[in-house]
Amino acid sequence: MLTGGFLTVRRDVVALPDGQHATREFVQHPGAVAVVPILDDQRLVLVRQHRYPVDRVLLEFPAGKLDAGESTLACAMRELAEETGYTAAEWAFGGEIVNAAAYSTESLWIWFARGLTAGTVKLDAGEFVETVVCTEAELHELDRAGQLPDVKTIIGLHWLTAWRGGTRAMSFTSAGEHAEQETRTAPMMGQR
Numbered sequence: 001m002l003t004g005g006f007l008t009v010r011r012d013v014v015a016l017p018d019g020q021h022a023t024r025e026f027v028q029h030p031g032a033v034a035v036v037p038i039l040d041d042q043r044l045v046l047v048r049q050h051r052y053p054v055d056r057v058l059l060e061f062p063a064g065k066l067d068a069g070e071s072t073l074a075c076a077m078r079e080l081a082e083e084t085g086y087t088a089a090e091w092a093f094g095g096e097i098v099n100a101a102a103y104s105t106e107s108l109w110i111w112f113a114r115g116l117t118a119g120t121v122k123l124d125a126g127e128f129v130e131t132v133v134c135t136e137a138e139l140h141e142l143d144r145a146g147q148l149p150d151v152k153t154i155i156g157l158h159w160l161t162a163w164r165g166g167t168r169a170m171s172f173t174s175a176g177e178h179a180e181q182e183t184r185t186a187p188m189m190g191q192r
Contacts (some may be wrong), residue, residue: 006030006065029106033075034063034152036094036160037086038114044139044160045116046153047083048130059132059142060150063108076111077175082122084131089115092170094159099151110156112163112170136160 002009008028013021037045050057064079066072073091080086094110123129134142139157142148148157162168 025103027104027106029065029104030068031066031072031106032063032108033066033072033079034061034108034110034156035076035080036061036110036112036156037080037084037088037116038112038160039116039133040114043133043135045084045086046132046134046139048132049128056149058150059134059148060153061110061156063152072109073111073175076109076113080113081119082124083127083129085119085121086113086116087119088113089117089174090172091175092172094156094170097152097155108152110152110159112156112160112172114172136164 001011006029009025010028011023011025014024016022039045045062046059047062048057048059062079062083064075064083066075070078073093076091077087080088090113092112092114094112097108097110099106099108121129121131136157139148139153140161143154143157148154159168159170163170
């Protein structure tokens, strides 16, 4: 086992259905949140940043890891404000995705935010993020051109398009109403 700042790499011996044993190597991750921020004119707020593990500059929806004991909504609100400076009047829970089930425990919860108010960016030390505004059509074009490889951004865009097209339900309410609901339903949402 190798433990870092917030990740742990493990190698476990597991029993297989046929009675044999095998090793499984995986990363324990605390989970993360992504936010799809929708401006009043329907454009979307994203961030552009260099991602060291893949050595690429990626265009992404704002996101970040959960702190211990933090709800997914609180994390979404914090990350949106820190990375873009925006706060939101209304929030809708989109769903949970499992990023890389073959080698990571990470779940990522996607929230949608609207009624945005601009504010001051509060980046963490060592974070260099550029705020970018795009239309939904521009993001779809980037995706078609193979220039939008970030999975949470592709899924968030897909769910946004489905919601706008009437094939995916989402209910926007104030952050306070969501916080009450999240407290009641946290185990069902996979909270740790």
